[in-house]
Amino acid sequence: MHESLRNLMRKGAPSPDKVEKFIAGHSFPMVAGTDVTFVYHGDADEVFLRHWIFGLRTAQPLQRLADTRLWAVTIELPAESRIEYKYEVIAGGNRRLEMDSLNPYLARDPFGANSVCRGYRYQRPEWTMPDTTSRQGQFTRMAVQSTSFGDTREIDIYLPARYRSSRRYPLLIVHDGHDYLQYSDLRIVLDNLIHRLEIPPMIVALTTSPDRLKEYSGDERHANFICKELLPELLRELPISDEPQSRALMGASFGAVATLHAAWRNPGCFDRLLLQSGSFAFSDIGDHDRSAAFDPVVRFVNKFRDDPGQPAQKIYMSCGVYESLIYENRSMVPLLQAHEMQVRYEEVRDAHNWENWRDRMRMGLSWLFPGPLWMVYE
Amino acid sequence: MISHPDRTGLIALLGPQSQTASVAMAVNALGVDGSIGAITAGWRDAEGDIGELTEHLGVEVTDLAVYERVEKIFALDVSLFRAHRKRQDILKQLQRLYRVRLRSGADACYRLMKRSEDAELVRLQLRGAISQLRALDRFHSRQIAKVHSEFEKEVALAERPAVREHRSEIAEQLSSLGAVLIAGGHVAVLASRLRLLGMRELLAGHALIGWSAGAMIMTDQLVLFHDKAPQGRREPELLDVGLGRASRIVALPAATQRLDLGQDDHLALMARRFAPASCLALDESDWIAWSHDRLLAARGVRRIKRNGVLAGVNAGA
Numbered sequence: 075m076h077e078s079l080r081n082l083m084r085k086g087a088p089s090p091d092k093v094e095k096f097i098a099g100h101s102f103p104m105v106a107g108t109d110v111t112f113v114y115h116g117d118a119d120e121v122f123l124r125h126w127i128f129g130l131r132t133a134q135p136l137q138r139l140a141d142t143r144l145w146a147v148t149i150e151l152p153a154e155s156r157i158e159y160k161y162e163v164i165a166g167g168n169r170r171l172e173m174d175s176l177n178p179y180l181a182r183d184p185f186g187a188n189s190v191c192r193g194y195r196y197q198r199p200e201w202t203m204p205d206t207t208s209r210q211g212q213f214t215r216m217a218v219q220s221t222s223f224g225d226t227r228e229i230d231i232y233l234p235a236r237y238r239s240s241r242r243y244p245l246l247i248v249h250d251g252h253d254y255l256q257y258s259d260l261r262i263v264l265d266n267l268i269h270r271l272e273i274p275p276m277i278v279a280l281t282t283s284p285d286r287l288k289e290y291s292g293d294e295r296h297a298n299f300i301c302k303e304l305l306p307e308l309l310r311e312l313p314i315s316d317e318p319q320s321r322a323l324m325g326a327s328f329g330a331v332a333t334l335h336a337a338w339r340n341p342g343c344f345d346r347l348l349l350q351s352g353s354f355a356f357s358d359i360g361d362h363d364r365s366a367a368f369d370p371v372v373r374f375v376n377k378f379r380d381d382p383g384q385p386a387q388k389i390y391m392s393c394g395v396y397e398s399l400i401y402e403n404r405s406m407v408p409l410l411q412a413h414e415m416q417v418r419y420e421e422v423r424d425a426h427n428w429e430n431w432r433d434r435m436r437m438g439l440s441w442l443f444p445g446p447l448w449m450v451y452e
Numbered sequence: 453m454i455s456h457p458d459r460t461g462l463i464a465l466l467g468p469q470s471q472t473a474s475v476a477m478a479v480n481a482l483g484v485d486g487s488i489g490a491i492t493a494g495w496r497d498a499e500g501d502i503g504e505l506t507e508h509l510g511v512e513v514t515d516l517a518v519y520e521r522v523e524k525i526f527a528l529d530v531s532l533f534r535a536h537r538k539r540q541d542i543l544k545q546l547q548r549l550y551r552v553r554l555r556s557g558a559d560a561c562y563r564l565m566k567r568s569e570d571a572e573l574v575r576l577q578l579r580g581a582i583s584q585l586r587a588l589d590r591f592h593s594r595q596i597a598k599v600h601s602e603f604e605k606e607v608a609l610a611e612r613p614a615v616r617e618h619r620s621e622i623a624e625q626l627s628s629l630g631a632v633l634i635a636g637g638h639v640a641v642l643a644s645r646l647r648l649l650g651m652r653e654l655l656a657g658h659a660l661i662g663w664s665a666g667a668m669i670m671t672d673q674l675v676l677f678h679d680k681a682p683q684g685r686r687e688p689e690l691l692d693v694g695l696g697r698a699s700r701i702v703a704l705p706a707a708t709q710r711l712d713l714g715q716d717d718h719l720a721l722m723a724r725r726f727a728p729a730s731c732l733a734l735d736e737s738d739w740i741a742w743s744h745d746r747l748l749a750a751r752g753v754r755r756i757k758r759n760g761v762l763a764g765v766n767a768g769a
Binding site: 241272 | 468469470497498636637639640641664665668678682683686705706
């Protein structure tokens with residue numbers, strides 16, 4: 075338990091006033107090196123810490139502190155960890171999930187939001203935050219008629235600051251692009267990295283799927299849409315460099331599966347891939363132990379592992395060590411390298427979430443598309 | 453105002469101008485009068501966007517349109533453009549190959565710096581390793597010079613009508629200018645465009661004031677450096693030769709931002725590798741000026757010493 079909390083409780087239960095003062099004077103969770111004390115304040119019969127760290131029990135019980143409304147649990151969290159969590163509160167026979175009201179840091183995702191514990195030495199990278207000196211890119215939208223899907227897909231296009239139609243730009247196509255914008259601050263990241271010359275000015279196409287679990291799971295229609303419909307349309311309409319090495323495809327989770335699958339089915343289309351926490355489930359023999367949504371993924375990944383070919387020249391991969399997918403991602407690396415693809419792989423103490431993916435973009439994008447930093451002295 | 457015999461040999465190297473523009477300070481202190489010209493080719497297609505610069509200086513500035521002129525030459529003379537592209541490709545390949553040898557040579561130096569055997573033995577081995585690195589730099593310089601010379605001979609650069617026309621227009625413009633400013637930007641683009649127009653000869657005898665890449669270009673050799681890039685540090689690299697007006701100087705613009713100043717080993721190696729040239733850190737608002745090799749003024753500029761420590765440069769020192 076954190077020392078100041080122990081001091082508070084030294085003489086038995088403190089008065090409610092003292093507790094309020096204590097709460098006002100501290101930040102939560104309480105991080106002391108690698109020991110992190112989670113504190114809940116409220117009426118409850120039982121409180122659990124619910125986190126998404128693969129390898130630890132999903133629910134860790136908090137202990138009520140003497141005769142107070144304070145509950146606490148201390149866990150060991152290695153340096154540079156970042157985890158998302160909620161409290162599961164059981165009171166009067168009801169069970170509810172709550173965010174930590176004592177902690178201002180929240181991470182949003184398509185399902186809502188979680189509280190964020192910034193472990194010892196974790197710092198949100200400053201390039202993920204708005205910088206008034208960075209020139210901003212602009213968005214435009216285009217509709218792409220898809221024969222593969224039999225519908226029309228709206229694609230948002232990021233054009234870098236000082237965009238000129240007379241120039242030629244690299245292209246990045248992002249699966250779940252709107253989620254990347256909303257939950258991973260993609261626009262801020264692009265503006266900052268381009269402004270700092272860490273990546274070249276680029277055109278970024280944001281795609282979104284009405285049924286991602288199906289379309290992103292190794293679906294031929296999706297691979298055709300990306301390579302035979304969307305890409306030619308983008309090349310026709312926008313000043314994009316003509317070489318495959320100037321084109322990248324990226325995605326996270328099922329979006330990474332969609333990325334790898336589209337590139338594998340259309341080698342030479344994209345020479346650069348950025349794969350984050352890919353859901354690369356496979357089975358060496360027998361069945362996999364994941365949900366039915368993974369059936370087509372496993373079929374694709376098994377085929378891919380049998381015959382990877384060369385879907386791209388350069389691949390950046392990342393995965394959190396607190397993810398259940400860490401084994402699948404790790405085992406992908408030697409396979410890709412054995413087939414003469416350049417692979418840069420990063421593991422971090424984070425889990426399957428959008429802020430993990432946000433924090434990795436600088437390394438991934440600047441490795442796939444090095445900016446002119448080395449050559450420019452303003 | 454700083455007194456100096458004549459302006460023909462005047463040169464000033466400045467740090468970046470993004471936060472605190474010090475060009476006007478240098479121009480005034482050096483007593484530059486008359487019209488001022490500018491080379492902003494390092495800004496590439498933003499060349500000539502000198503509104504802020506003109507406002508800052510409070511005098512008329514004429515951009516020499518170096519980048520645009522070369523674009524026009526290439527549009528008219530396609531075979532020259534093709535030959536130029538071919539040369540650039542060869543230079544890129546040379547740079548990649550040089551980098552392979554450079555990395556292992558520098559690694560050997562850093563490893564030796566950490567050895568704990570007899571100090572005298574280590575010192576001798578380190579001296580040998582640095583000398584190999586210096587030999588590699590010289591070899592690379594010769595290779596680059598050879599590529600340029602073969603290109604210029606092959607295309608008869610000085611004889612091509614479009615090139616001659618633009619050179620003579622620039623010479624005409626320069627005849628009425630009191631000084632030429634060379635802005636920062638993309639140093640390889642700046643170097644290549646200046647070379648194509650033969651600016652080394654055209655600018656000879658003119659007062660030059662350059663910042664960042666513009667300061668680098670005035671030296672004998674262009675040294676690329678950055679310790680804080682997202683993919684990690686790279687050993688400083690020789691890219692090309694410069695105009696040679698600031699001789700025995702390696703200009704390091706935005707040094708505090710780009711160099712890891714806590715790494716004495718890296719700085720020491722840089723100082724020893726490029727000696728007898730002085731490695732000068734040029735940060736925001738820093739500037740240094742010479743006239744015919746006589747140091748006139750130095751404001752804020754620091755030199756990297758052989759032990760990797762930074763020391764201020766004083767006029768008269």
